[in-house]
Amino acid sequence: MNTSTSKPPSPIKQKRKRKSELRLSTSEHKNMKLNKPETVPTTVTTVKPPKSAGVKRKAEKPEGTVENLDYGEKYPILKDQELVCKFLKVQMTNNQKGRIRQAVKESLQGTSSILEPEVIHSKIQSILRNSTNLTDAELRRIRILYNLLKTSLKEQKLSTEGRKPKKPEKTKKKNDGDSPKVKDAAKKVKTEKSEKPDQKPRGPKRYIVFLGNLPLDISKDKIINHFSEMNEQIIDIRIPKSEGKKSAIAYLELSNEPSYEFALSKHHSMLGSKRINVLYTAPKKGKVTKDKAKAKSAKLIALQKSGKLVGSVPLAKKRSQRRLKMKKAQAKAAAIA
Structure with a gap:
């Protein structure tokens, strides 16, 4: 009887087998991943409202305030279109303009910005009152005064807009109680008031x-x-x-x-x-x-x-x-x- 003896596999072959098995398993794993449907991660983006600007808008002031005052009522010359057309027709050189403006500004020197429009307006009215037929020289002077009146009113408006109302200062109340010092002071004030004669109210300044x-x-x-x-x-x-x-x-x-x-x-x-x-x-x-x-x-x-x-x-x-x-x-x- 021929007995066939099976030789044990060599260790090199066993290593190769293991490597091939490992390769197959990794390839299968990759194929499984590829066959799976791709799930794209969806990110929900919430649109936020835009932030308000750092500078807050001022609330519109109602009519009748200093900003929206109609100066035409106080100074009717500003609405007189006929007069404007008259003095615009008259030719005026830069030299004439400079000399008239300098003379007018010298006459207005020392006046406060609050009173300046009234003075300019009265000057225009005096020229109009004194002459029925206005000459070219008078019309040139009126033109300069008219422009100065407008600029002074604009400056006055800007200065009033720039001012901020002051907040009233908070006064801390001291709880002194009914201390004897406070009582004595109150008595002194009362006696001083009673001693003073009744002053007559002053009338308006003349x-x-x-x-x-x-x-x-x-x-x-x-x-x-x-x-x-x-x-x-x-x-x-x-x-x-x-x-x-x-x-x-x-x-x-x-x-x-x-x-x-x-x-x-x-x-x-x-x-x-x-x-x-x-x-x-x-x-x-x-x-x-x-x-x-x-x-x-x-x-x-x-x-x-x-x-x-x-x-x-x-x-x-x-x-x-x-x-x-x-x-x-x-x-x-x-x-x-």
Whole structure:
């Protein structure tokens, strides 16, 4: 009997078998993965509303506030289209424009931004009132004043918009209780109040100007013509009797501060053949002493000479002063020669 002996497999063959089995298993695993349906991960994106900007919009203010004020009612010249067409037709060079603007700005020197529009408006009205047929020079001046009025109103509006209302300060209440010190202080206040006499309520502020060295044949119409730039602001003119005197006097009452300053700027102006005085007057019932009144009058004259009052021109820029300087220089030159 032939007995067939089976040899055991060599270790090399066993290793190869294992490797082949491993390869098959990995390939099957890969095929299984590929055959599976791909599941795409779906990400839900929620659209968020856009964030509001850092700067918050201001709520629109209703009509009637300072921002939406119709200046046409207060200054009707701004709505006068006929006048605008008239002065736009007149030709004006840059040189003329510069000279007129400089003269107007010098006359407005020292006026506050709040009162400036009123002064400019009164100047335009005085030109329109005095001449029925406007000349080219007058129309050029009105044009410059008109533009200045618009710019001053814009600046005023911007300044009011820029201001923020101040919050009231919170005051901390102290619980002092019924301490003896508090009671004594309250008693003192009560006694002081009872001792003080009842003060009469003061009326509105009055703006009165003294006019001196007037001609003897002076009348209200002549004074109104001389102060034509502030006709609308004149409340009253009082002319006392001047019998047996060389010159007359008068009192001119005005409605507001700019017109009052404008009147004071007419100090030493010529009315007919007289060089008139326009001075500050102290109220009769007031507590202003003579010394204080004189000091205030001197201060106002100094402001007028320096060109700091409304409508005043600096003394150095006046023609009369330039002529005086020239005469003095000529006299010096003649003395040296």
